[in-house]
Amino acid sequence: MNGILRVLWDGVLNKLKSLMTLSALLFGSLVTFFGWISTFICSNEAIKIFLIIYSPISVIIILILIQAIIEDKKEYNNLLKKNLADYHGYEYDYIEVEINIKIDGSSINKTIYEMISKSDSLNSKEHFSFFIGCAKANINNEISLGSDSKAEDSDISFQNINVNKHLCLSKLLFSPNLKTGKRATYIITQKIEKGVYLMTLEEILKKIAKGEWATKEPCEAHRQRVKYPLKKLVCKIIFPKEYKIKGEHFFDVTFLNSCSRHEEEYNRLIKNNSCPTPEIVGDNKIVTLTVDHPKIGLEYWVKWQPPPREEYQKILQK
Numbered sequence: 001m002n003g004i005l006r007v008l009w010d011g012v013l014n015k016l017k018s019l020m021t022l023s024a025l026l027f028g029s030l031v032t033f034f035g036w037i038s039t040f041i042c043s044n045e046a047i048k049i050f051l052i053i054y055s056p057i058s059v060i061i062i063l064i065l066i067q068a069i070i071e072d073k074k075e076y077n078n079l080l081k082k083n084l085a086d087y088h089g090y091e092y093d094y095i096e097v098e099i100n101i102k103i104d105g106s107s108i109n110k111t112i113y114e115m116i117s118k119s120d121s122l123n124s125k126e127h128f129s130f131f132i133g134c135a136k137a138n139i140n141n142e143i144s145l146g147s148d149s150k151a152e153d154s155d156i157s158f159q160n161i162n163v164n165k166h167l168c169l170s171k172l173l174f175s176p177n178l179k180t181g182k183r184a185t186y187i188i189t190q191k192i193e194k195g196v197y198l199m200t201l202e203e204i205l206k207k208i209a210k211g212e213w214a215t216k217e218p219c220e221a222h223r224q225r226v227k228y229p230l231k232k233l234v235c236k237i238i239f240p241k242e243y244k245i246k247g248e249h250f251f252d253v254t255f256l257n258s259c260s261r262h263e264e265e266y267n268r269l270i271k272n273n274s275c276p277t278p279e280i281v282g283d284n285k286i287v288t289l290t291v292d293h294p295k296i297g298l299e300y301w302v303k304w305q306p307p308p309r310e311e312y313q314k315i316l317q318k
Contacts, residue, residue, distance in 0.1 A: 084229055084296065089119035091229040093183075099222050100238045103315060105199045109190040110146070117178040126161075127170045127188060143168045146187025154178045156186055199243075200309040215259050219247070221303035225256060226294045233294045235302045239285040242315050245304040250276045251289050252301040262298055276302060 085091035094114040101107045145158035154174045162169040168190065178184055198204050198220055207213040224235050239245060251274075253265045269275065269291065276289045289302050306312070 082229075085118045088125075088228060089122045090115050090117050090125065090178075092116075092231070094232050094234075095224075095230060096234040096236070097222070097224055098236045098238065101197055101240075101243075103199075103240050103243060104194045105197045106194040107192045107196055109192065111188045112185065113188070114183065114185050117180055117182050117184070120177060120179050122174060122178045123176075124171050124173045127172055128168070143170060143188060143190045145172075146189055149184075149186035151178055151184035151186075152182040154182065154184070156184065199306055200312045201306050202309045204306065217303075219303045219305050221252075221301045223254075223299045223301050225299050226296055227256075229296065230294055231292070233289075233291045233300060235289045235300060237287045237302050237304070239287075240315070241280055241283050241285050242318070243285060244307045244311060245278065245285070245287075246307075247304050250278070250287050250302060250304060252303055254299050254301065256297050256299055258299075262295075265295055265298060 092113060092115050094112070096112040098110045098112075099107055100109070143160065145156070149156050151174060154176055157173045157175070159171045159173060160168075161171055170188075172186060174184070198207070201218055204213060204218045204220065208216060208218060222235060222237055224233065226233065249270070251269065253262045253269065254260055255262055272292075274290060276287045278285050278287050280286075287302055287304065289300060291300055294300060307315075
């Protein structure tokens with residue numbers, strides 16, 4: 001925790017230093033200008049000079065300030081990512097989440113992680129997952145390490161610490177230590193029983209009426225947290241082809257542990273044409289959200305509105 005606070009404090013100090021320098025520059029230019037013009041402030045010539053010279057100068061100064069703030073924000077984000085990577089001892093290049101939802105509401109979840117060690121002493125890392133939302137408790141699940149998992153100059157093993165109906169807490173072990181700059185790719189698979197996803201619109205509306213649903217919007221969702229430095233995130237939700245879902249953008253972005261939208265990041269994804277749309281692939285319907293450089297401390301949603309109960313029952317009867 002102290003390391004994270006140090007990262008945040010360093011970022012704040014850098015931002016204050018930059019803003020103080022720019023403020024001093026702006027103040028100095030104003031003092032110089034008004035000192036010079038005060039000798040003939042009442043003349044028409046002074047007014048002309050003011051309009052011709054100072055107006056463009058003020059615009060330029062404002063633009064410089066805006067650009068400096070933007071660059072400072074980028075520098076702060078890069079500093080945060082670097083220090084968090086050093087603090088944890090690793091960073092992720094790529095995470096791909098694949099949620100294969102069966103027609104009965106059970107699912108098989110497979111997540112591919114590609115990571116880089118930032119420390120010679122990296123011998124383990126915790127893997128923690130749980131179900132976000134109000135209808136996700138009391139779900140039996142099992143978790144395992146994929147046989148295709150591998151690491152450079154190291155062996156990977158997997159130890160379950162606490163797996164119950166609410167969460168999965170496991171530990172990834174490296175032997176020998178995963179050295180600085182070395183890469184590891186590991187695959188986590190979870191098999192989750194029926195009930196983790198509500199399959200009809202009526203079920204969700206009932207939960208909303210009772211105040212037992214995370215949002216007022218009648219949708220089901222997968223929410224992916226970003227807690228570590230990450231270059232690319234892919235969330236792929238797979239449905240049976242005949243299962244009809246609805247939605248506008250099929251995604252959202254919120255603050256961590258919240259349903260409040262992060263407007264800046266949401267609009268960035270729309271601008272970058274990152275909005276997922278359902279596509280038919282073989283016997284499946286797939287919705288994929290791809291995010292380059294996701295932000296730490298946010299949750300990226302893939303969301304959808306399930307079909308009415310009557311329509312869902314017809315699918316089950318086939």
